[in-house]
Amino acid sequence: NRPVENTIVGSCVFQFKVDYELVKHLPTGMAFYSDAVSAGGHLWGIKFFPSGEYEADEEYVSIFLEHMSKSRSVGVIFEVFMMGRDSKPSMSLSHIRRLCQTFEIMEDKDSSDCWGWGKFLERTTLEKDYLTGRHVTFACAIMIIDDSCVPVPPSDIGTHLGRLLDHADGTDVSFIVDNETFHAHRTVLAARSPVFRAELFGPMSEATMPSITLHDITPATFKVMLRFIYTDELPLEDELGDSSTEMFQNLLAAADRYALDRLKIVCAQKLWDKVSVDTVATILAWAETYNCQELKNRCIDFFVVEENFKKAIFTDGYALLVLKFPEIIAEMKKRV
Structure with a gap:
């Protein structure tokens, strides 16, 4: 039935x-x-x-x-x-x-x-x-x-898992990030991330620890990533305020670290939406750092348009790109 x-x-x-x-x-x-x-x-x-x-x-x-x-x-x-x-x-x-x-x-x-x-x-x-x-x-x-069939409502599993996260029912692991504590469920994290699965159910020391301290990630980034793990959704950009680009960059790094492939693609798309002559060099550097090939290709295609290139080379992001990824600069100069 x-x-x-x-x-x-x-x-x-x-x-x-x-x-x-x-x-x-x-x-x-x-x-x-x-x-x-x-x-x-x-x-x-x-x-x-x-x-x-x-x-x-x-x-x-x-x-x-x-x-x-x-x-x-x-x-x-x-x-x-x-x-x-x-x-x-x-x-x-x-x-x-x-x-x-x-x-x-x-x-x-x-x-x-x-x-x-x-x-x-x-x-x-x-x-x-x-x-x-x-x-x-x-x-x-x-x-x-x-429409003669019985209508099926859209999936609401993300909503229910989000409530589970909000109410901390049955949590069995906590994460400490810059003195902020986040409670979670090992099975949910393991189902969504192979990295968390290895950490929480493998031979690593974290598997037996009730509380895990994380470094190289901010509380704000971890909070958004954790909610994405449970709900498969990101906050609206206006909820992130003026720092949305920085948040997507940080989430891209976190998604790469924890092998959250869908989050990584979503962040790459969000960053591509923000590409301009002022941001393209910085976003290209992030794409190269975190193995986002499609985003990298699109940034290079944007960069090598002559009128874009003439403006983008005067940004701080371009100077950083020259220092960290000279091979990309050489590739672009051949195409300009």
Whole structure:
């Protein structure tokens, strides 16, 4: 009698290419429409508002999925992400959107049944990162679901494990970091990190110690890492304040130290989102130090753009890069 997950009964994946230079001056509330596409026996269209749907959205582009068939209600999963200048999907998690919605039969045949995002992406970000020539391209996926099945709620195991961490129920090990104490559960740490498993259940002395003192990590970093281990989530960036870049750098080091591969990738993506001519050298050094090959490659690609290189070489991060990783400097100079 267990619940059955929704079944996808039809789908359509397509690219919506927009001549942005042509439509970017459209006033707020005026949309540019895609051609109609078919998925699951229904017709669908994309509405793109280059200046936002409403005045509150005017600094953003808005994008919506419109159900153009009026025959019957339908459940749908709609995903949108940006295509980069390299014609590959954007890696930025903050630039990917997903919704699961039931489109109802509308009594008013002239009304529009739309769902989407008023603040999909800031216009300045779209123009800076995704405008290729005159165009921007959205990759869209429409998946029709059989909503006759019993709906299954999303997993909440992270929420429950987070409560376990908060209430310290059944903790059997503690960590002391700069005189702050953090309580945890050996089995949870061992399940998530092979390094913790070796330390807490192997022949190391820590396996029998009720309290372990850690060095080379700050209490703030350890606290965020510990919560990620339990919940698989990071705090929102505004909760980290102005030190979010430093926190992601420290978490990258901690993730590498404890072989938390997913946390390492998440931090690499967060740092890539913060790359600029002022930060690229420092972030490149961290990528090289902690074996983040994808982040390293992207930083080098950014660095070797001539206009970026001419500015980045005057930063403190570049001076540090010259001292620690001269081989990277030599590689970049060959490509500039």
